[in-house]
Amino acid sequence: MGVASPELMAETFIERFNARDAAGMLALYEPDAVFTFDGVPKAVGHEQIAGALARRIKWYVKEGQPMQQGDEFGFIKFGSRVDIFLPLTSNVLVKVGDITKGGKTVIAEL
Secondary structure (H helix, E strand, O other): OOOOOHHHHHHHHHHHHHOOOHHHHHOOOOOOOEEEEOOEEEEEHHHHHHHHHHHHEEEOOOOOOOOOOOOOOEEEOOOOOOOOOOOOOOEEOOOOOOOOOOOOOOOEEO
């Protein structure tokens, strides 16, 4: 599925991630996409990427469990890097090199 803009790509990815729609997330990648990060063998193609994602996302919550802003819901075992997609109109409140803490640091105002 092609997307018309980076904003729509981010929004679609987040919607599918929150819905735990792995197939929908994979549909955003080209069939021969390469998924890689430091210290881990690269995954090529939808099947390998799906496995890499599934093994590295650990959930603390159950599907349908109520959540509040700032609640911890799990973690991604990719190391120290996390990509955050924000609308271009966001007011980013952190700078390169800032140390952030999940559930505490406000990254941006939307």
